[in-house]
Amino acid sequence: MAYSIVAAEPGGIEVLERRELDPIVPDASEVLVRQTAIGVNFIDVYYRSGLYPWPVERDFIVGSEGAGIVEAMGQDVSTFSVGDRVAYTVSHGAYTSHRVLPATSLVPLPDSVKDEQAAAVMLKGLTTYYLIHESFPVEEDQTVLFHAAAGGVGSLAGQWLKSKGVRTIGTAGGAEKCVIAKENGFDHVIDYRSQDFVDEVMALTEGKGVEAVYDSVGKDTIMGSLACLKTFGTLVNFGQSSGIPDQFRIPDLAKGSFHLTRPILFHFTANPSWLKQASEALFQVIGDGTVKVNISNTQPLSQAGQVHQMLEGRKTVGSTVLIP
């Protein structure tokens, strides 16, 4: 029986409940996908808790990435056939066994990428792609700082940055996570729960600072991130796992004529040609082994609440995948 995990209203994990689905028929430009694997991301928590406003009043389905098999399609869709393996990332709706999606939001999966790998990286991997190629396009021998280096995005970023010859400093909470971040390619890892990361970055860079900081932690790190930048450095704030960084003021950028950007993946994926070329680049580095996908936790979709609790409690490393 087809089913979804639905939140009746924003709140804690108790709002997530299983509901049976009526049969779904795709519109002319849509594809019906039977999902085989679903990725878990911090954005799911932001939506479930209500930090991010809901596009509907009630009964919302969180989840932003998945993979599966094409079961049917509307009459205008010529790019996919029944039985094709596909993957996607969109803002919500993934915690479900079956769903319809616009054909333009799907990408075909090559044999070299498994369904679970794709479900784990469509959002995190494409985010990593734009962060290091577009938000601050890295060059060989530059030094960058990346927070939450043992997390889903961080684990992919460490490996991809290493393959580009970039010197990477990561931060992670606790000794165990620091080891994992190192295994994922970071040259230096700072335990920012027990060490002052600004002092450590300055020591590692002989007082010069870094060319860019990729900061998804937000409130707890943002001012320190600015203090780690070289003159003309770039702060890429792409998330707020510790809370919204509201202490920042524009004059803070004047200290070093800094650049600041606050990107969102879905502005990039709205362009189908970007989605195509970025996902091809992502599948290439996964397929050839440059970037390994660390799926540390695979759970039935019915366990979504417990998985959220772990993510919010800083208990996860790498990626978590739900199986419908």
Ligand SMILES: NC(=O)c1ccc[n+]([C@@H]2O[C@H](COP(=O)([O-])OP(=O)(O)OC[C@H]3O[C@@H](n4cnc5c(N)ncnc54)[C@H](OP(=O)(O)O)[C@@H]3O)[C@@H](O)[C@H]2O)c1
């Ligand atoms: N803008 C975009 O387009 C975009 C796209 C994808 C993801 N993101 C953002 O990227 C970040 C990483 O996403 P992810 O799904 O891969 O998550 P994740 O990194 O696996 O998990 C978040 C990590 O943030 C760290 N953290 C620091 N302070 C925290 C706190 N107070 N509460 C909870 N966690 C805290 C924890 O690592 P430590 O224990 O090591 O500190 C935690 O494991 C999130 O902020 C997400 O919103 C943004």
